[in-house]
Amino acid sequence: MNNVILRTQKLTKTFVSGRGKAQRTVEAVRGVDLEVYEGEIFGFLGPNGAGKTTTLNMVTTLLAPSSGQATVVGNDLLKNPIQVRQHIGYVSQAGGSDTAANAYENLILQARLYGIDLEKATQRAKDLVERFQMSEFADRLASTYSGGQRRRLDLALGIVHHPPLVFLDEPTIGLDPQSRAYFWDEIIRLKKDGMTIFVTTHYLDEADNLCDRLAIIDHGHIVAVGTGQELKKQIGAESIVVGFQNEKVLNMAKQSLENQVFVQKIYTEENKLHLFVVEGEKLLAEVLRVLDKSQVVVQTIELAKPSLDDVFLQKTGRSLREQGE
């Protein structure tokens, strides 16, 4: 299981925009080191603009890194991009289905661009249409497909050449819950077939349940890597969430709580305070006592098992949920 299929070393990307005095450089990715193991589903998370897509574009040969290196399925990214392309699949956020063609035409062309002959390509197209339950609509133009149908074709296109490693950029974005569930079932099936899956997503509950390991990127750095369990352990056992009437009360509460020894970290979200603590159940009373002493009125208090959201909040200082989609 621990064969590394994707390794990046100090990968960076700096964009330069404008000219002369208006010139600005943006360091989108500032030294990313990642290791993805063969056969796993690897979740890549991060707020918008954190460098997620830029990293993805670099390891899929869509963007030249400013510095650093990477090995993708045994091939050097910079020296041998053609071999890298031959061995990876990629499904972009936009999808990539050709709406001016039907599913068969889409799949056959894609297979043939990977050097597969017509007979084999046709067979692959048929197999994939069946596998992703597209028979009903596969001979209609893709422009007539529903969002979920098109997404299935996008995924089929990404794996038509049976790549050992496939990259999925926000594969379930904008889909209804049913389609999302279907899609994840298919992703798990790909894993069972022996594919390694590198996936970015906004849905942290999905990532927590379905990814073997996760990495969080923020401001162009990897801020956390590990299994969902490990990450949650890292940030402390639980969080105590205390709700208040308004911001004024909240600030008073924050002042009296932030210097307490038992509080590892403290965050505010709307009118709630998140206190990251160890052994939270023993501290509930203590928190109430402190707040009572400072004459702060508490509206709600609860003990929350850490979620990936908490990990995200603590590692990036932002909640992924707040950003919407």
Next chain:
Amino acid sequence: MKFFTDGVLLFVRHIKKTFRSPAWLIIGMSQPVLYLLLYMPLLKNVAGGGQAVSAVDVTRLFVPGMLVIMSMGSLFAGFSFIPEMRQGLIARWIVTPASRVAILLSMVLNNLVTLSLQSIILIVIATFFGLRISVVGGVLTFILILLIGTSMAALSYAISLTTKNEMGLAQITNTFYLPVLLLSGIMLPISLAPHWIKVAAKFNPFYYAVEASRSLFGGNLTAPVVFVGYGITILLASICVWSAVKALQKMSA
């Protein structure tokens, strides 16, 4: 070998798409035909400096210009390409081992097919208006037109790959299109123009193409303007294709 296979595979895809919505042919044809119908008759008196010129001469003067206008229309190729970029279609081709040059040339070739059809239809219609040209002159003009089409389509893709949106492409093409059109002697021969326009026209590569195709239509197949026109147009096409390939490579490292 893979280069040709990839190119042909993609070309077939583009052609299928083109012929699935043949509206382009009608739209693309209507303008030059309108020029033939409504504008060319005016030339009859103007081109001869007040004296009526024969129908053959007028068509020989005017049809090459129309062909150049149509070939410049390839500049708009990017408008159907940008939505494909947005759909992730181009990225999907680029992550395959397919050759970038093949990807680009397949698209240009598709534009040349439509341009060829339009040019042939125009020439056929023009014969009803009295156009008479030699086969060699016609073929040489046709090749020149395809070279301009190559330049303009490639340029359009290069701009699209850089601006990534229709607004940017529209701004650049509109800024560029009209002055180039007016300074190429397409509407009227530059020889009728005041001196400063003649000078300005010398800096317009299309002026030479128009002059060359007029000479070819007139039967002067070996006139210096033909060689100059061909030379400049080939140079232009090379630069445009090169910059489009560069833009595509930049998109894909």
